[in-house]
Amino acid sequence: MVSPAQTKEIAYEPVIGLEVHAQLQTESKIFCGCRVSYGEEPNSLTCPVCLGLPGALPILNKQAVEYAMRMILAVGGQVNGHSVFARKNYFYPDLPKGYQISQFDKPIGTGGAIQYRVDKGEPQCCRLIRIHLEEDAGKSIHPESGESRTRVDLNRCGTALIEIVSEPDLLSPQEAYAYLVKLKQILQYLEVCTGDMEKGHLRCDANVSVRPVGQKELGTRTELKNMNSFKGVERALTFEIERQTALLRAGGEIEQTSLMWDEKKQVAEPMRSKEESHDYRYFPEPDLLDLTITSEWIESVRAELPELPEEKAERFLSDYRIREYDAGVLTDSRELADFFEQVVALFDDPRTAANWIQTEYLKTLNELKLSVAEFPVRAVQVAGLLKLVSSGKISGKMAKTVFAEMVSRAMSDQQRDFSPEGVVRDLGLEQVSDESALALIVDKIISENESQVQAYRNGKEKLFGFFVGQVMKETKGQANPEVINRLLKERLGN
Amino acid sequence: MSDYKSMTAAEIAKAVSSGQLSAVEITKEALELARTEGKELNAFVTLCEEKALKQASELDQIVKDDRAGGSPPLPLCGVPVAIKDNISYTGYKTTCGSHILEGYQPPYDATAVQNLIKAGAVIIGKTNMDEFAMGSSNETSYFGPVKNPVGDDLVPGGSSGGSAAAVAAGIVPIAFGSETGGSVRQPASFCGIQGLKPTYGGISRYGLVAFGSSLDQISPFARNSEDLALAYQAVSVYDPNDSTSLNYERPNYTKALDRDRKFRIGVPKEFFAEGLDAEVEKSIRDGIDRLRAEGHTIEELSLPLIDQSIAAYYTIACAEASSNLARYDGVKYGIREGGDKSLAEMYAETRSVGFGDEVKRRIMLGTFVLSSGYYDAYYQKASQVRELICREFESAFEKHDLLIGPTTPTAAFKFGEKIDDPLAMYLSDMFVASANLTGSPALSIPCGLTSDERPIGLQFVARRQGESELFQIAHAWERLA
Numbered sequence: 001m002v003s004p005a006q007t008k009e010i011a012y013e014p015v016i017g018l019e020v021h022a023q024l025q026t027e028s029k030i031f032c033g034c035r036v037s038y039g040e041e042p043n044s045l046t047c048p049v050c051l052g053l054p055g056a057l058p059i060l061n062k063q064a065v066e067y068a069m070r071m072i073l074a075v076g077g078q079v080n081g082h083s084v085f086a087r088k089n090y091f092y093p094d095l096p097k098g099y100q101i102s103q104f105d106k107p108i109g110t111g112g113a114i115q116y117r118v119d120k121g122e123p124q125c126c127r128l129i130r131i132h133l134e135e136d137a138g139k140s141i142h143p144e145s146g147e148s149r150t151r152v153d154l155n156r157c158g159t160a161l162i163e164i165v166s167e168p169d170l171l172s173p174q175e176a177y178a179y180l181v182k183l184k185q186i187l188q189y190l191e192v193c194t195g196d197m198e199k200g201h202l203r204c205d206a207n208v209s210v211r212p213v214g215q216k217e218l219g220t221r222t223e224l225k226n227m228n229s230f231k232g233v234e235r236a237l238t239f240e241i242e243r244q245t246a247l248l249r250a251g252g253e254i255e256q257t258s259l260m261w262d263e264k265k266q267v268a269e270p271m272r273s274k275e276e277s278h279d280y281r282y283f284p285e286p287d288l289l290d291l292t293i294t295s296e297w298i299e300s301v302r303a304e305l306p307e308l309p310e311e312k313a314e315r316f317l318s319d320y321r322i323r324e325y326d327a328g329v330l331t332d333s334r335e336l337a338d339f340f341e342q343v344v345a346l347f348d349d350p351r352t353a354a355n356w357i358q359t360e361y362l363k364t365l366n367e368l369k370l371s372v373a374e375f376p377v378r379a380v381q382v383a384g385l386l387k388l389v390s391s392g393k394i395s396g397k398m399a400k401t402v403f404a405e406m407v408s409r410a411m412s413d414q415q416r417d418f419s420p421e422g423v424v425r426d427l428g429l430e431q432v433s434d435e436s437a438l439a440l441i442v443d444k445i446i447s448e449n450e451s452q453v454q455a456y457r458n459g460k461e462k463l464f465g466f467f468v469g470q471v472m473k474e475t476k477g478q479a480n481p482e483v484i485n486r487l488l489k490e491r492l493g494n
Numbered sequence: 495m496s497d498y499k500s501m502t503a504a505e506i507a508k509a510v511s512s513g514q515l516s517a518v519e520i521t522k523e524a525l526e527l528a529r530t531e532g533k534e535l536n537a538f539v540t541l542c543e544e545k546a547l548k549q550a551s552e553l554d555q556i557v558k559d560d561r562a563g564g565s566p567p568l569p570l571c572g573v574p575v576a577i578k579d580n581i582s583y584t585g586y587k588t589t590c591g592s593h594i595l596e597g598y599q600p601p602y603d604a605t606a607v608q609n610l611i612k613a614g615a616v617i618i619g620k621t622n623m624d625e626f627a628m629g630s631s632n633e634t635s636y637f638g639p640v641k642n643p644v645g646d647d648l649v650p651g652g653s654s655g656g657s658a659a660a661v662a663a664g665i666v667p668i669a670f671g672s673e674t675g676g677s678v679r680q681p682a683s684f685c686g687i688q689g690l691k692p693t694y695g696g697i698s699r700y701g702l703v704a705f706g707s708s709l710d711q712i713s714p715f716a717r718n719s720e721d722l723a724l725a726y727q728a729v730s731v732y733d734p735n736d737s738t739s740l741n742y743e744r745p746n747y748t749k750a751l752d753r754d755r756k757f758r759i760g761v762p763k764e765f766f767a768e769g770l771d772a773e774v775e776k777s778i779r780d781g782i783d784r785l786r787a788e789g790h791t792i793e794e795l796s797l798p799l800i801d802q803s804i805a806a807y808y809t810i811a812c813a814e815a816s817s818n819l820a821r822y823d824g825v826k827y828g829i830r831e832g833g834d835k836s837l838a839e840m841y842a843e844t845r846s847v848g849f850g851d852e853v854k855r856r857i858m859l860g861t862f863v864l865s866s867g868y869y870d871a872y873y874q875k876a877s878q879v880r881e882l883i884c885r886e887f888e889s890a891f892e893k894h895d896l897l898i899g900p901t902t903p904t905a906a907f908k909f910g911e912k913i914d915d916p917l918a919m920y921l922s923d924m925f926v927a928s929a930n931l932t933g934s935p936a937l938s939i940p941c942g943l944t945s946d947e948r949p950i951g952l953q954f955v956a957r958r959q960g961e962s963e964l965f966q967i968a969h970a971w972e973r974l975a
């Protein structure tokens with residue numbers, strides 16, 4: 001007999017596979033012309049097709065197909081020349097036809113992989129099984145207190161989705177998190193999905209099992225649902241891995257089931273068995289033709305694929321000779337990378353630009369919780385500011401003050417001049433580089449501090465800083481430090 | 495205007511567009527017949543009086559305004575038309591002969607309806623039908639059975655019995671039904687008129703309430719081939735709103751009617767199978783002899799898979815129906831039962847009360863053949879059989895322009911005769927279902943009477959998009975008869 005103490009010693013490792021649904025940001029829905037938009041009057045973005053009225057028929061949105069193709073090609077998957085839509089049959093009030101049009105045994109995409117890193121570790125790879133196209137359901141709005149009925153909003157119904165199904169290649173909640181971050185980054189780079197999990201534009205279900213380290217075959221898995229953030233996925237997985245491990249160590253068995261993650265309670269609880277015992281009775285959708293994609297079409301989509309994060313970072317390294325870490329940060333999002341390149345186009349010192357953007361600029365963006373696009377201070381203003389520093393008009397230290405003022409003006413009243421030149425002028429911060437003017441001040445400081453001059457000339461070289469400080473004080477910090485240094489050295493001699 | 499009943503659609507259109515007859519008068523006459531004889535027959539669920547009269551007076555105005563005759567006449571100008579109650583028409587309920595859709599009014603017109611109106615047709619009413627087009631005798635309608643104008647005790651056939659009866663009784667010269675598996679040819683045969691099941695994709699399905707989506711086609715009835723061709727021409731238009739609609743240029747069907755072509759006609763021996771009534775067989779064989787005498791080439795052939803068509807058809811049609819009818823769940827429109835109970839109970843009660851027995855039988859059958867563990871043995875196998883039947887037909891049409899046979903194994907049967915024996919009822923589709931599976935166009939035309947004067951139907955099947963050949967042979971047949 002194995003004592004509890006002995007079983008405890010067995011080390012378990014988790015195996016995780018993710019199913020991610022991404023809402024495609026197409027103009028219209030996947031099978032009708034209704035606009036895709038959020039937060040509108042319930043059921044206002046509907047028509048006979050997405051309402052599932054008797055007799056209405058679906059028409060495939062070509063843009064949705066191309067968006068799916070972009071994603072498949074970007075992750076190195078295969079776009080299948082022949083794929084088939086299928087009906088997934090189940091009853092739910094927010095599913096007006098009683099079936100969802102999806103793809104089953106012949107998806108539009110197969111294979112491919114996502115490369116990710118956990119923190120700053122080595123790159124790892126998670127293979128993909130498939131990517132397929134389908135339509136979203138509507139939303140059931142369950143009663144709040146005082147209300148007795150569930151209401152249905154079908155605005156979302158018929159929004160195009162891709163489902164991205166991974167192999168069980170992820171070996172920790174941290175890997176799952178890193179995979180999701182990367183997946184989102186690619187979707188955003190391709191401009192096919194906003195990637196916003198909080199808004200439900202990205203949804204993730206996780207399949208997880210544990211097995212003794214060294215064992216090849218997989219343990220019994222459970223499915224986790226209802227996570228609404230990447231961190232939530234990580235926490236839910238951590239919880240479930242601990243639960244499964246503890247159960248196995250106690251001699252129990254894992255039941256293959258679906259669990260709902262409760263973010264408030266931080267626990268995953270089994271769904272009622274009725275809710276999960278579905279036989280979806282998939283069969284080919286007779287209202288749509290099989291989807292045929294020619295190799296010409298694939299190549300035209302491939303030709304228009306944007307540069308992906310890794311390629312962009314590589315290029316930044318070679319074109320701009322910035323540090324690898326900086327290239328990684330700057331290519332985190334496509335809009336930040338574009339911003340950097342816009343600044344560099346106007347200001348020819350990529351390293352300085354890279355530093356500035358990563359420090360002052362991103363810090364401010366984070367504080368204000370704004371995206372690059374939402375932030376009113378643009379590349380042209382940032383480049384202008386950096387030019388003022390490099391030409392010696394203002395000091396690097398002053399530049400921070402100027403930037404803060406630019407931001408404050410831009411945020412409060414965009415009518416006001418928030419250009420760096422305007423701010424410097426208004427604040428009277430222009431650096432004094434005029435030698436004759438500065439020479440007068442230097443002479444004045446020397447004559448007013450005779451004892452220190454003596455001490456310096458006797459070898460107390462540390463006092464040099466004292467003289468610089470005095471000149472700066474006199475000029476309210478606007479003196480050009482290089483000019484002062486030179487003038488002081490000339491006059492003080494050695 | 496007492497001769498309205500004997501006028502063809504072509505004659506009415508000509509008379510109305512030349513100003514000899516008023517569309518309003520014609521419409522009133524048709525509505526009056528629908529209210530009297532139509533009521534006797536129980537052919538209509540709804541009369542569209544208000545819109546019909548408005549449409550008709552607009553047509554009269556157009557004719558009046560165009561005295562000079564500058565614009566081409568509308569092909570169905572002022573022709574009263576009836577449509578089956580599974581075709582969406584704004585402003586009127588669409589019941590599909592079912593209780594479950596009570597109160598539902600479509601907010602849009604079917605594409606076929608739009609095209610009919612464009613052609614100048616006046617839609618006078620929506621016709622009774624087997625519930626959700628499931629039935630071969632019109633006995634499954636929630637609104638009661640339609641009577642066959644040939645005889646009170648005879649079924650009109652189904653599922654488009656109301657449309658067939660309306661045309662046979664002379665209430666309208668043209669009516670539209672729908673076919674999934676013979677639902678127009680079979681009632682045409684029973685009522686002694688003509689019915690065309692077009693090539694799959696010939697007429698847009700947009701707005702036709704789905705039964706078996708891969709089989710469904712809106713299909714016209716008429717009393718002669720010219721009207722049938724006119725009716726088909728008006729609605730056979732490519733529709734981007736239906737992915738399965740065929741995009742090709744349609745020929746002018748009426749123009750081609752008079753071409754005196756000699757066809758190579760194949761006689762599949764499977765169309766003369768066990769169960770074929772002797773009188774029907776004799777009549778059809780005589781007909782074939784007459785065609786031979788006219789100079790058409792007649793050749794026997796064997797299409798053995800036709801014997802499998804009923805099994806394949808019912809498997810596929812029921813599978814698709816089980817999914818298509820899932821939307822009638824009490825949530826969005828139609829009746830709701832058990833609304834104060836749990837969601838599952840509401841679904842169950844609504845569907846138990848709302849659907850009739852035949853519909854429930856087919857939903858259960860369809861759900862079964864798609865369910866996990868049975869899919870391969872039933873639905874998948876039926877799809878494979880269907881593919882094989884298609885190939886068999888294709889190779890037959892390499893040698894033959896047309897196939898010929900009886901439309902139905904018997905002439906119209908009596909009410910109550912088969913309603914409690916679903917299998918016997920299903921077998922009345924044994925000669926029609928193959929054309930639905932293959933998507934081929936097929937036409938039923940009267941071919942004599944039984945000794946007790948029940949009409950017999952002769953069926954022609956053509957290759958896909960071969961409607962012209964069907965109209966031509968029908969026209970030639972009319973001259974023979």
